[in-house]
Amino acid sequence: MVTILDASIAEALERTNNQNLSSFLTEVSTANDKLIALEEQAFAYVFENKLTEAVNVLFGDEYQEQKGIYAQGIEKFSVAINGEVNRSISNAEQYIQIKAIIIIVVLSIFTAFIFYLTRRIQNWEVNLENRNIELEKKKNELEIFSYSMSHDLKAPLKSIQGFSKRIDKYIDKERFEDIKEMNSHVISNAVKLDKLVDDIMGIIKAEKINDLVEEVDFSLIAENISTDISSLDNIHGVEFTADFGHKIEVSCHRQSLYQVLTNLVSNAVKYAKSDIEDAFVKLETSMNEHNILKITVSDNGIGISEDMHDRVFSMFFRESSTVSFGTGLGLYLVKKQIENMNGTITFSSDKNGSIFSILLPVVPIEH
Amino acid sequence: MSMECNSILVVDDNASDRLLAKFAIEDSGLTEKIYFSNDGKEALDFIEDYDNNKAAGQQEYPPTLILLDINMPGMNGFEFLDSYNKYNEDERYNSVVILMLTSSHSEDDKAKASQYKSVKGFLTKPVDEDNLREALQEALAKNND
Numbered sequence: 001m002v003t004i005l006d007a008s009i010a011e012a013l014e015r016t017n018n019q020n021l022s023s024f025l026t027e028v029s030t031a032n033d034k035l036i037a038l039e040e041q042a043f044a045y046v047f048e049n050k051l052t053e054a055v056n057v058l059f060g061d062e063y064q065e066q067k068g069i070y071a072q073g074i075e076k077f078s079v080a081i082n083g084e085v086n087r088s089i090s091n092a093e094q095y096i097q098i099k100a101i102i103i104i105v106v107l108s109i110f111t112a113f114i115f116y117l118t119r120r121i122q123n124w125e126v127n128l129e130n131r132n133i134e135l136e137k138k139k140n141e142l143e144i145f146s147y148s149m150s151h152d153l154k155a156p157l158k159s160i161q162g163f164s165k166r167i168d169k170y171i172d173k174e175r176f177e178d179i180k181e182m183n184s185h186v187i188s189n190a191v192k193l194d195k196l197v198d199d200i201m202g203i204i205k206a207e208k209i210n211d212l213v214e215e216v217d218f219s220l221i222a223e224n225i226s227t228d229i230s231s232l233d234n235i236h237g238v239e240f241t242a243d244f245g246h247k248i249e250v251s252c253h254r255q256s257l258y259q260v261l262t263n264l265v266s267n268a269v270k271y272a273k274s275d276i277e278d279a280f281v282k283l284e285t286s287m288n289e290h291n292i293l294k295i296t297v298s299d300n301g302i303g304i305s306e307d308m309h310d311r312v313f314s315m316f317f318r319e320s321s322t323v324s325f326g327t328g329l330g331l332y333l334v335k336k337q338i339e340n341m342n343g344t345i346t347f348s349s350d351k352n353g354s355i356f357s358i359l360l361p362v363v364p365i366e367h
Numbered sequence: 368m369s370m371e372c373n374s375i376l377v378v379d380d381n382a383s384d385r386l387l388a389k390f391a392i393e394d395s396g397l398t399e400k401i402y403f404s405n406d407g408k409e410a411l412d413f414i415e416d417y418d419n420n421k422a423a424g425q426q427e428y429p430p431t432l433i434l435l436d437i438n439m440p441g442m443n444g445f446e447f448l449d450s451y452n453k454y455n456e457d458e459r460y461n462s463v464v465i466l467m468l469t470s471s472h473s474e475d476d477k478a479k480a481s482q483y484k485s486v487k488g489f490l491t492k493p494v495d496e497d498n499l500r501e502a503l504q505e506a507l508a509k510n511n512d
Contacts, residue, residue: 151438154470155492159383162493166390178390185383328440 028073034066144315145203152196152328156189163189199329202259206336215365216254218244218285224258225265225283238272240265242283250293250362256337257360261297263330264356268299271354276300293362300353312347370503372431374400378410378447379436379468388434388468388494395496397503402430407442410435411450429463432503434490436468437476448483455484464506466490 038057045054057063163182170179222242229235261283268281281299288294304312313335315328338345343360375398377388385403392401404410410433417429437444444467454460467480470492480486487506490498 150473151470155381155384158470158492159381159387162387162495163383165493165495166387181386185386189383 025073025077028070028077031066031070031073035063035070038063038066141315149200153193156193156196159189160186160193196329199333202333203329203336206256206333206340212253213251213363214254216250216252216257218242218248221254221258221261222283225262228262229266229269232266232269235269237274238269238279238281240269240281240283244285248285248287248293249365250287251365252293252360252362253341256341260334260337260358261295263334264297267330268297268301268354271301272299273302287362287364291362291364293358293360295358295360296355298353298355303351303354304347304349306350309349313345370397370500370507372398372400372503373428374398374402374430375432375434376402376404376410376413376430377434378404378407378439378444379434380405380439380441381436384436384468384492384494387492391494391496391499395499397500398431405441406439407444407447407450410447411442414451414454429460431462431464433463433465434468434494435465437480445479448480448485451485452483460485464488464503466502466506468492468494 038060042054042057045051045057163186167179167182167186170176170182219242222244225242226240229240265281265283272279272281279300281297281301284296284298286294313331315332335345338358338360341360343358345356345358347354347356349355375392377385377392379385379388389401389403392398402413404413414429435444435447442450448465451465454463463485464487465483465485467476467486467489469476469489477489480489487509488502490502
């Protein structure tokens with residue numbers, strides 16, 4: 001501060017000398033010269049013992065006049081100097097203030113930048129962590145998949161192999177009843193293997209949705225599902241109804257949605273109670289104002305026991321060992337397909353039946 | 368060393384494998400008494416009913432051999448073994464041999480199963496009378512060591 005002020009005063013003085021006060025200086029200097037000349041004259045009179053003349057010169061009009069000019073000049077000079085110095089001090093203060101503001105602005109920008117960088121790094125870290133979690137999940141899925149594949153793919157093959165050998169042996173012994181029983185197991189194992197391969201292909205495809213978004217007429221979907229489930233063993237005891245409230249036509253991934261609904265309805269039929277007369281499976285839809293389609297598949301089947309609820313959508317989940325159908329990949333595939341369509345699936349289940357609810361963003365078709 | 372069994376309990380959720388085990392046991396001549404459980408829980412109930420069965424004169428001894436599948440819905444093979452551990456202290460169960468049924472040659476499964484005192488060996492599916500007798504013989508020999 002002191003250094004800046006000193007420099008500012010010096011600068012003010014220099015400016016004063018060079019510019020504004022040069023006229024004052026000329027006046028003062030001229031007056032000074034005249035005063036010196038008059039004083040020298042007065043001294044000369046004194047040396048010549050002409051005291052009266054000397055007094056007349058020093059108190060004469062001209063001397064007084066020049067003295068006035070000199071004094072005024074000095075005064076003006078000093079006022080001007082003061083102004084310049086004050087202006088310089090003010091400039092210096094402004095300079096310091098501006099400098100402080102610049103420093104504050106720079107610091108703020110720097111802090112904001114650091115804050116931004118920190119946030120970005122935090123975001124990256126979160127993204128990285130999410131990616132890691134996602135990768136870890138994929139890795140676990142893959143491990144479960146390969147482990148279960150080695151078991152579930154091999155199991156029906158091993159059974160077929162065992163039955164074939166034994167059938168060969170029993171032909172010689174003419175145990176035809178046993179051969180017949182074993183042959184039905186060979187067939188069911190071959191069918192199971194076929195379904196398993198289909199489901200595995202389904203999972204591989206579900207990693208990326210292949211079907212395009214297209215118009216879906218739910219009454220057609222319901223008709224197709226009806227046809228599909230008509231071949232199921234216990235369909236005769238189960239009533240399948242599709243109730244859409246009103247005609248719903250939307251745009252979504254038709255093929256994936258069809259597979260999902262067929263899977264859910266088939267499951268509901270397979271796990272229907274065999275000892276009741278009014279076994280039902282209902283497919284219902286409703287649309288909310290945000291173009292979210294709600295699809296429910298409800299039944300009054302055997303239900304899923306509560307301790308199994310957190311494993312329902314896991315790979316190779318099979319609810320019951322006594323009543324077990326399918327490959328154990330169906331609901332896993334359903335969830336994957338729904339998620340790929342940006343939807344969600346939840347369920348509630350007890351001994352009175354199950355309700356699977358799907359929420360799916362769709363584009364309604366206006367006619 | 369007698370290979371005869373009082374009874375054999377087959378624990379497997381797969382109907383085909385149960386049938387194959389049934390034929391193999393019948394043809395091996397080890398026993399005529401064959402019991403089946405669909406999962407670990409049913410098998411555990413069967414074992415726990417032993418005293419009741421014995422009182423009713425239906426099941427005089429615990430099964431000599433348990434063929435136990437690993438992958439089963441509900442209670443799997445390992446979960447069954449965890450619960451079965453309490454019988455290891457019961458001398459009536461000293462002679463019970465448990466053979467694990469596997470359809471794959473998973474070393475992890477084998478290593479894990481080997482940690483259970485009651486597991487005496489492994490039997491690879493499909494079960495037939497030859498590999499059943501062979502595995503049982505090895506297990507009994509190990510049991511008598």
